[in-house]
Amino acid sequence: MDYMLHSENTLVNLWCYNGMREEAHSVRLEGALCTVKLLFIEEDDRAQLRQLFDAWKQLFTGMQKFRARRINMPEGISESAFCLEYG
Numbered sequence: 064m065d066y067m068l069h070s071e072n073t074l075v076n077l078w079c080y081n082g083m084r085e086e087a088h089s090v091r092l093e094g095a096l097c098t099v100k101l102l103f104i105e106e107d108d109r110a111q112l113r114q115l116f117d118a119w120k121q122l123f124t125g126m127q128k129f130r131a132r133r134i135n136m137p138e139g140i141s142e143s144a145f146c147l148e149y150g
Contacts, residue, residue, distance in 0.1 A: 083108055104146040112143050 084103040089096060104112075115137075123134050 104143045106147070108143070109147060112140065112147070115140050116144070 084105065086101045086103070088099050088101065090099060091097070119134065119136060119140060123136075126133055
């Protein structure tokens with residue numbers, strides 16, 4: 064689902080993917096027009112984040128059984144969890 068909003072100084076595009084919301088803002092920085100993308104992690108995303116965490120935990124444990132290098136937690140899981148807990 065795509066939306067386009069206009070305000071005085073910015074053009075905002077909104078996208079929704081399975082409940083997760085992303086906004087792209089066009090802003091001027093030192094005279095140059097730049098686009099910044101913001102991802103919003105909201106309470107509705109908690110269940111999907113938990114599923115991703117459980118899948119990572121299973122992979123982490125499975126790799127240990129094969130004496131292989133353990134898999135680091137993806138930043139998308141840890142940073143999303145931090146956002147949910149600390150706003």
